[in-house]
Amino acid sequence: MTVVVVGGGIVGMAAAYSLAERGVEVVLCEKGSVGSGSTERSAGGIRTQFSTRVNVKLSRASIDVWESFEEEFGVDIEYRRSGYLFLARDEATADDFEANVAMQREEGVDSELLAPEDARAYCPGLDPEPFRAATYCPTDGFADPHLALQGYSQAAAEAGVDVRTKTPVTDVHRDGGDGRVTGVETPDGTIEAEYVVNAAGPWAGRLNELAGVDLPVAPKRRQVAVVDPETPVPESNPLTIDLDTGSYFRPEREGAALVGGHFGGDDPDVDPERFSTTADTDWTIEAVEHAADYASYFGPETRIKNGWAGLYAVTPDHHPIVEAVAPGYLTAIGFSGHGFQHAPATGQIIADLVVDGGTDLVDLDALSAARFERGETHDERNVA
Numbered sequence: 001m002t003v004v005v006v007g008g009g010i011v012g013m014a015a016a017y018s019l020a021e022r023g024v025e026v027v028l029c030e031k032g033s034v035g036s037g038s039t040e041r042s043a044g045g046i047r048t049q050f051s052t053r054v055n056v057k058l059s060r061a062s063i064d065v066w067e068s069f070e071e072e073f074g075v076d077i078e079y080r081r082s083g084y085l086f087l088a089r090d091e092a093t094a095d096d097f098e099a100n101v102a103m104q105r106e107e108g109v110d111s112e113l114l115a116p117e118d119a120r121a122y123c124p125g126l127d128p129e130p131f132r133a134a135t136y137c138p139t140d141g142f143a144d145p146h147l148a149l150q151g152y153s154q155a156a157a158e159a160g161v162d163v164r165t166k167t168p169v170t171d172v173h174r175d176g177g178d179g180r181v182t183g184v185e186t187p188d189g190t191i192e193a194e195y196v197v198n199a200a201g202p203w204a205g206r207l208n209e210l211a212g213v214d215l216p217v218a219p220k221r222r223q224v225a226v227v228d229p230e231t232p233v234p235e236s237n238p239l240t241i242d243l244d245t246g247s248y249f250r251p252e253r254e255g256a257a258l259v260g261g262h263f264g265g266d267d268p269d270v271d272p273e274r275f276s277t278t279a280d281t282d283w284t285i286e287a288v289e290h291a292a293d294y295a296s297y298f299g300p301e302t303r304i305k306n307g308w309a310g311l312y313a314v315t316p317d318h319h320p321i322v323e324a325v326a327p328g329y330l331t332a333i334g335f336s337g338h339g340f341q342h343a344p345a346t347g348q349i350i351a352d353l354v355v356d357g358g359t360d361l362v363d364l365d366a367l368s369a370a371r372f373e374r375g376e377t378h379d380e381r382n383v384a
């Protein structure tokens with residue numbers, strides 16, 4: 001049995017590795033170089049504080065891998081666990097926080113609900129005044145996506161994955177009778193395969209078109225900037241999110257900070273082949289102003305060091321679509337800003353689907369496209 005994985009980002013590489021580990025013959029096609037999509041533009045956030053059980057389960061299973069990554073893959077991914085701190089301005093958001101923490105704790109997460117004043121113990125520069133509630137989990141954090149992808153790439157190659165860079169998949173072949181996948185087309189010829197995995201990140205919709213599949217996933221541009229704050233953000237400061245404005249920041253090294261957020265307004269789809277990969281100056285100034293509104297580290301003297309933009313692959317409820325959508329055609333797409341952290345679990349699920357025809361890791365109904373038709377969606381807010 002041959003599986004073609006389309007996409008050499010963290011999701012495709014994790015899937016290819018997990019499949020090869022289970023004895024499957026895998027060809028991974030990457031149209032550019034490994035990591036040339038969104039993965040290397042990610043901020044590397046890894047958290048358990050999600051609002052749905054399925055996202056918490058994806059996190060828990062992935063964190064098991066991130067924790068032992070150096071042991072298993074021989075690469076130190078610089079995993080720093082300085083926590084995530086969520087802040088609520090609105091009453092409805094504060095109510096959600098209470099429910100979220102209860103659900104997270106049922107799932108074994110060490111999160112807690114806090115009064116905003118008490119959150120200053122973790123984020124000393126916080127102005128608690130605008131907020132009604134906070135949640136904190138000390139074991140959330142972030143790692144280096146480049147190093148993680150390097151670890152997976154090496155392990156995939158060692159496990160026998162045939163990684164073909166500069167190899168765009170230009171068509172997906174399906175049998176005229178039962179619609180089953182028979183292979184893919186590339187400029188170097190046809191690759192016959194029983195399964196094709198769409199791990200094409202922001203290009204997922206284009207690959208779906210080639211396969212004759214229509215799913216709600218769209219590329220959206222997102223920006224982050226690295227700044228020198230007015231006073232250094234301590235390295236122990238959690239990634240702090242003002243959920244009702246979408247603004248967030250976290251410490252970088254030596255007192256610098258990463259600021260991010262998506263501040264509403266028009267959110268058009270972008271062409272993944274042509275978008276600006278540098279952060280806009282106006283957006284960066286706005287991101288710093290938002291952060292300055294609730295954290296004393298930031299102000300008019302904050303100096304912009306650099307910034308970048310990349311693409312989220314976004315679904316209507318900000319959860320991915322992970323399933324066999326057609327016979328032999330599997331998707332691992334639409335991670336809506338969480339694809340780096342959820343790649344290890346996703347790789348395992350894809351391997352389970354191919355080898356066993358199902359998985360015990362999560363309830364796949366929650367990640368199936370049919371949820372949109374059934375109207376059974378629960379929105380995960382689209383932040384870091």
Ligand SMILES: Cc1cc2nc3c(=O)[nH]c(=O)nc-3n(C[C@H](O)[C@H](O)[C@H](O)COP(=O)(O)OP(=O)(O)OC[C@H]3O[C@@H](n4cnc5c(N)ncnc54)[C@H](O)[C@@H]3O)c2cc1C
Pocket residue numbers: 006007008009010011012013029030031032033034035036037038039040041042043044045046167168169170199200201202203204207222223224308309310311312313332333335336337338339340341342384
């Ligand atoms: C600014 C920013 C910050 C982020 N921060 C976080 C974060 O803190 N935590 C987190 O978990 N996630 C974060 N993300 C999201 C994360 O980067 C993505 O969810 C993740 O990288 C998706 O990985 P992927 O492998 O699916 O896609 P990609 O890394 O985009 O890989 C897809 C690959 O497919 C290839 N490809 C596409 N079409 C074809 C084709 N037809 N043939 C062959 N190859 C093809 C592309 O060249 C690309 O290399 C962030 C994203 C951005 C932009």
